[in-house]
Amino acid sequence: MDTPFAITLGSASSRTNRTGAWRVERPVYRDLFPPCAAACPAGENVREWLHLAQDGDYEAAWREIMSVNPFPAIMGRVCYRPCETACNRGQLDETVGINSVERFLGDEAIRAGWTVSAGEATGRRVLVVGAGPAGLAAAYHLRLLGHDVTIRDSGPEPGGMMRFGIPAYRLPRDVLDAEIRRIVELGVTLELNTRVGDVADIRDAEGFDAVFLAVGAQLSHRTYVPAGDSAHILDALSVLRRTAGGAPPLLGRRVAVYGGGNTAVDVARTARRLGAADALIVYRRTRDRMPAHESEVTEAEEEGVRLRWLSTIAQADEGRVTVERMRLDESGFPQPTGEFDELDADAVVLALGQDSDLGLVSHTPSVATAHGRIVVDGAFMTGLPGVFAGGDAISGDRTVTSAIGHGRRAAQAIDAWLRETAVEASAPVVEAAFEGLNPWYYTDAPRQHRSKLEAARRTSTFDEVVAGLDAATALFEARRCLSCGGCFECDNCYSVCPDNAVIKLGPGRRYEIDLEYCKGCGLCAAECPAGAIAMIPEQRLEPS
Amino acid sequence: MPVEQIPYRQTGSLVAGNRLLAAELRAGQARPDRADALTCGHRACRGCGEALAARWVVDAALRATANRLIAVNATGCLEVFSTPYPESAWQLPWLHSLFGNAPAVATGVAAALRAQGRTDVRVLGQGGDGGTVDIGFGCLSGMFERNDDVLYVCYDNEAYMNTGVQRSGATPPAARTATTQAVGPEPGNVFGQGKNVPAVAMAHEIPYVATATVADLRDLEYKVTRAMDLRGARYLHVLVPCPLGWGSEAHDTIRLARLATQSGLFPVFEAEHGEVTAVTRIRHHVAVEEYLRRQSRYAHLFRPRERTDVIARIQAQADRNITRYGLLAESAPEEVS
Ligand SMILES: Cc1cc2nc3c(=O)[nH]c(=O)nc-3n(C[C@H](O)[C@H](O)[C@H](O)COP(=O)(O)OP(=O)(O)OC[C@H]3O[C@@H](n4cnc5c(N)ncnc54)[C@H](O)[C@@H]3O)c2cc1C
Ligand SMILES: Cc1ncc(C[n+]2csc(CCOP(=O)(O)OP(=O)(O)O)c2C)c(N)n1
Ligand code: SF4
Ligand code: SF4
Ligand code: SF4
Ligand SMILES: [Mg+2]
Numbered sequence: 001m002d003t004p005f006a007i008t009l010g011s012a013s014s015r016t017n018r019t020g021a022w023r024v025e026r027p028v029y030r031d032l033f034p035p036c037a038a039a040c041p042a043g044e045n046v047r048e049w050l051h052l053a054q055d056g057d058y059e060a061a062w063r064e065i066m067s068v069n070p071f072p073a074i075m076g077r078v079c080y081r082p083c084e085t086a087c088n089r090g091q092l093d094e095t096v097g098i099n100s101v102e103r104f105l106g107d108e109a110i111r112a113g114w115t116v117s118a119g120e121a122t123g124r125r126v127l128v129v130g131a132g133p134a135g136l137a138a139a140y141h142l143r144l145l146g147h148d149v150t151i152r153d154s155g156p157e158p159g160g161m162m163r164f165g166i167p168a169y170r171l172p173r174d175v176l177d178a179e180i181r182r183i184v185e186l187g188v189t190l191e192l193n194t195r196v197g198d199v200a201d202i203r204d205a206e207g208f209d210a211v212f213l214a215v216g217a218q219l220s221h222r223t224y225v226p227a228g229d230s231a232h233i234l235d236a237l238s239v240l241r242r243t244a245g246g247a248p249p250l251l252g253r254r255v256a257v258y259g260g261g262n263t264a265v266d267v268a269r270t271a272r273r274l275g276a277a278d279a280l281i282v283y284r285r286t287r288d289r290m291p292a293h294e295s296e297v298t299e300a301e302e303e304g305v306r307l308r309w310l311s312t313i314a315q316a317d318e319g320r321v322t323v324e325r326m327r328l329d330e331s332g333f334p335q336p337t338g339e340f341d342e343l344d345a346d347a348v349v350l351a352l353g354q355d356s357d358l359g360l361v362s363h364t365p366s367v368a369t370a371h372g373r374i375v376v377d378g379a380f381m382t383g384l385p386g387v388f389a390g391g392d393a394i395s396g397d398r399t400v401t402s403a404i405g406h407g408r409r410a411a412q413a414i415d416a417w418l419r420e421t422a423v424e425a426s427a428p429v430v431e432a433a434f435e436g437l438n439p440w441y442y443t444d445a446p447r448q449h450r451s452k453l454e455a456a457r458r459t460s461t462f463d464e465v466v467a468g469l470d471a472a473t474a475l476f477e478a479r480r481c482l483s484c485g486g487c488f489e490c491d492n493c494y495s496v497c498p499d500n501a502v503i504k505l506g507p508g509r510r511y512e513i514d515l516e517y518c519k520g521c522g523l524c525a526a527e528c529p530a531g532a533i534a535m536i537p538e539q540r541l542e543p544s
Numbered sequence: 545m546p547v548e549q550i551p552y553r554q555t556g557s558l559v560a561g562n563r564l565l566a567a568e569l570r571a572g573q574a575r576p577d578r579a580d581a582l583t584c585g586h587r588a589c590r591g592c593g594e595a596l597a598a599r600w601v602v603d604a605a606l607r608a609t610a611n612r613l614i615a616v617n618a619t620g621c622l623e624v625f626s627t628p629y630p631e632s633a634w635q636l637p638w639l640h641s642l643f644g645n646a647p648a649v650a651t652g653v654a655a656a657l658r659a660q661g662r663t664d665v666r667v668l669g670q671g672g673d674g675g676t677v678d679i680g681f682g683c684l685s686g687m688f689e690r691n692d693d694v695l696y697v698c699y700d701n702e703a704y705m706n707t708g709v710q711r712s713g714a715t716p717p718a719a720r721t722a723t724t725q726a727v728g729p730e731p732g733n734v735f736g737q738g739k740n741v742p743a744v745a746m747a748h749e750i751p752y753v754a755t756a757t758v759a760d761l762r763d764l765e766y767k768v769t770r771a772m773d774l775r776g777a778r779y780l781h782v783l784v785p786c787p788l789g790w791g792s793e794a795h796d797t798i799r800l801a802r803l804a805t806q807s808g809l810f811p812v813f814e815a816e817h818g819e820v821t822a823v824t825r826i827r828h829h830v831a832v833e834e835y836l837r838r839q840s841r842y843a844h845l846f847r848p849r850e851r852t853d854v855i856a857r858i859q860a861q862a863d864r865n866i867t868r869y870g871l872l873a874e875s876a877p878e879e880v881s
Binding site: 009010011012013014015016017018019022054055440441442443445479480481482483488489490491492494495496497498499500501504506507514516517519520521522523525526527529535 | 553554555556558559560561562563564570571573574576580582583584585586587588590591592593595596599626627629630631632633634635636758761787793794795796797798799802828
């Protein structure tokens with residue numbers, strides 16, 4: 001043996017001993033689906049864009065969101081944040097402020113003027129009916145896929161309920177305009193003040209290859225409230241629409257709002273801003289059963305909105321309403337008690353839900369409807385081939401986020417239909433549970449909360465209530481993410497292997513297991529903070 | 545705290561690498577060009593804490609000495625699994641003589657280098673707890689009192705593992721070993737015996753004494769580097785869980801070291817010239833039971849009936865360490881006599 005002076009054994013001669021043969025289990029790198037992404041109705045891969053934001057590469061992070069959702073700045077304001085409800089960090093201290101980081105990225109993009117570009121032209125023409133979030137999201141994805149898109153909307157401006165429902169104090173119009181403009185500038189033909197009468201007719205007459213119906217739910221749900229001649233009764237959508245259009249109705253000093261959803265809360269907060277000294281929400285069940293989002297109810301209360309539970313409006317007259325007290329029966333339904341109270345109210349605003357106006361398909365029997373909504377198949381197609389639908393007009397959650405998800409998935413389905421292919425079925429995913437993480441390795445990092453506008457300005461102006469995070473706090477918040485189920489290159493596996501059997505492939509390229517030497521101890525898997533390594537049994541050779 | 549504690553950035557300095565940190569702030573073991581002084585093909589059991597700690601220690605010492613390092617090894621698992629003739633897993637000049645004389649051989653190597661005027665080449669002695677606290681103890685104490693220029697590292701797996709898990713002076717009370725069976729009213733190793741060699745080393749007032757575990761890579765690397773900055777006799781005592789001897793899962797090796805520190809059973813500190821200069825505080829305090837339950841050497845404390853009395857005595861030991869070294873942030877460190 002040729003060894004240096006005083007060295008009797010060849011160094012590293014142990015490498016002839018292939019200890020991998022001892023193994024009964026082997027480590028395998030995996031990419032589990034994080035719960036935040038699984039919960040996002042728009043389909044954002046939250047962990048991926050947080051990862052990019054952690055590096056300070058805000059543009060790449062924004063582009064990752066944009067690959068799915070064209071409204072990061074809007075989402076960062078109005079989304080009800082199911083991702084945060086699902087976030088694993090909630091089991092450690094407080095959930096990651098995903099939504100506030102998203103808003104920061106969206107605002108950065110508007111400030112910096114980042115844009116996207118349309119795909120190569122296919123020559124196929126798609127008509128989108130409705131310029132709400134569902135229609136705009138579909139148009140955006142169809143343009144990325146190279147299709148020619150025309151949007152028609154009966155309203156004077158695009159945005160749907162994002163403009164004529166959600167008030168400006170939650171979604172400033174410059175933000176809304178900027179994100180819509182970016183979509184229109186992709187080369188979308190936007191035809192406003194144009195109501196679509198009969199879908200089948202228009203499609204055939206104008207030769208569209210496909211149609212996407214995203215007409216939302218524009219009609220206020222009617223309930224009969226016995227009222228005297230001079231009672232002042234309005235519906236919530238018209239109050240909000242007129243306020244958004246700059247011509248708010250006169251409501252008086254005392255306003256009673258009937259209903260318990262987000263619309264009721266928004267209309268009560270709007271009434272306060274329009275000068276009502278007293279805005280009272282009358283709801284027939286209890287607060288915990290209110291469909292409105294908790295944070296919005298809290299914000300309304302901060303602004304002096306009062307809430308009255310277990311009450312229905314029995315009668316409205318000039319200057320006052322009669323409410324009946326309710327009680328909940330065993331199954332949680334409100335039942336009348338026969339006890340009445342009189343309250344002062346100059347106006348009563350009804351916020352009892354919205355219905356879709358489905359006139360545009362009423363002459364097309366092949367397009368089925370059920371419970372006032374259009375029926376679609378798994379690919380968002382109605383009974384009429386080539387006509388698709390999504391958003392509030394079909395069954396499902398009625399949120400902006402869900403409408404965006406519909407728009408994207410419908411665009412993919414339309415694209416597949418136009419190309420006569422099938423949408424790729426997504427592989428079943430395994431969610432990264434908190435139990436699979438090794439929380440020891442995460443630093444204690446308190447969540448950064450967004451500040452709110454001072455109280456006085458919240459009852460006298462439509463200025464935005466919730467402020468954004470600055471760059472430093474947004475970065476901090478992004479870095480609170482645990483990277484559930486996905487390698488973030490912490491080098492733990494590489495460092496803790498007693499057999500040097502983890503090979504580091506370099507930045508962005510992660511690691512590989514050297515199966516010649518890995519004994520299968522499982523330390524790499526146990527000490528991976530993110531649960532990105534699984535131990536799987538080795539195949540044994542059965543005796544023949 | 546001597547190791548720079550980097551807050552936030554997702555995992556701060558708690559993980560080895562953390563891509564959000566500048567390269568120089570990452571652990572040595574995260575480097576693609578680390579020495580891997582103990583290379584693959586060694587025959588340590590799956591999940592061996594000693595093999596892991598030895599690579600961490602020797603790699604860090606090589607980096608601190610620009611690769612001018614000679615290692616001297618006592619008999620024990622570390623020698624047997626790394627160097628069965630004609631194989632060696634070592635990637636540095638490495639000597640083995642006997643079970644009980646590693647500190648003396650290391651002294652000799654240091655003396656020979658001094659005689660040659662070679663101040664650049666440094667000496668590392670290493671052995672298991674049996675080789676260190678028992679049979680090699682006389683040589684070690686001599687090395688300390690002469691203040692020989694050697695860093696001696698004890699890999700403490702709390703028994704003679706290489707020969708089949710016999711009790712050593714570092715075996716904790718109540719633990720079952722081949723020679724302290726779980727029989728009789730006081731099953732396992734007896735209370736009130738054994739020795740605390742880090743404390744004995746401090747009593748020699750040598751330049752540097754420290755403890756570490758395989759649960760804290762950065763702390764261990766820091767301590768090796770710090771020791772190599774100093775001259776004279778230095779001692780590092782590293783807790784290394786042993787799946788075979790402790791009856792634990794191979795994948796629990798690091799977790800057990802972590803539970804040992806977080807319960808207070810194994811205090812992590814450093815001392816210079818006989819005075820404690822820093823302690824690593826407990827981050828998530830746990831009861832000793834969490835540590836004991838995962839090891840079958842303590843199974844008799846839980847089956848057939850739970851020996852709450854014995855567990856309470858072990859808990860009292862952990863609590864004593866906590867007050868003695870000030871391991872919880874609230875408690876101020878007491879004078880260590
Ligand atoms: C007051 C209020 C507050 C809300 N707050 C939130 C919130 O904070 N977060 C959230 O996620 N969701 C919120 N929502 C729900 C959300 O706004 C809707 O779910 C979402 O806008 C539905 O999107 P869409 O595209 O399906 O329909 P819409 O936004 O309703 O858009 C439909 C568009 O189609 C047009 N249209 C209809 N019929 C025709 C026709 N025949 N021809 C041409 N155009 C037509 C309409 O003019 C409209 O512009 C709120 C809703 C309301 C009412
Ligand atoms: C003088 C002498 N007695 C006994 C032995 C047998 N022997 C070799 S290693 C060993 C135990 C080693 O225990 P420890 O130092 O704790 O190292 P470990 O194997 O636990 O790492 C024994 C008893 C020997 N080699 N020489
Ligand atoms: S910690 Fe990060 S990856 Fe995990 S659920 Fe929360 S946002 Fe998603
Ligand atoms: S730590 Fe090393 S030996 Fe153990 S399973 Fe992972 S790669 Fe294999
Ligand atoms: S017996 Fe223990 S110390 Fe020895 S090689 Fe196995 S795990 Fe390591
Ligand atoms: Mg030992």
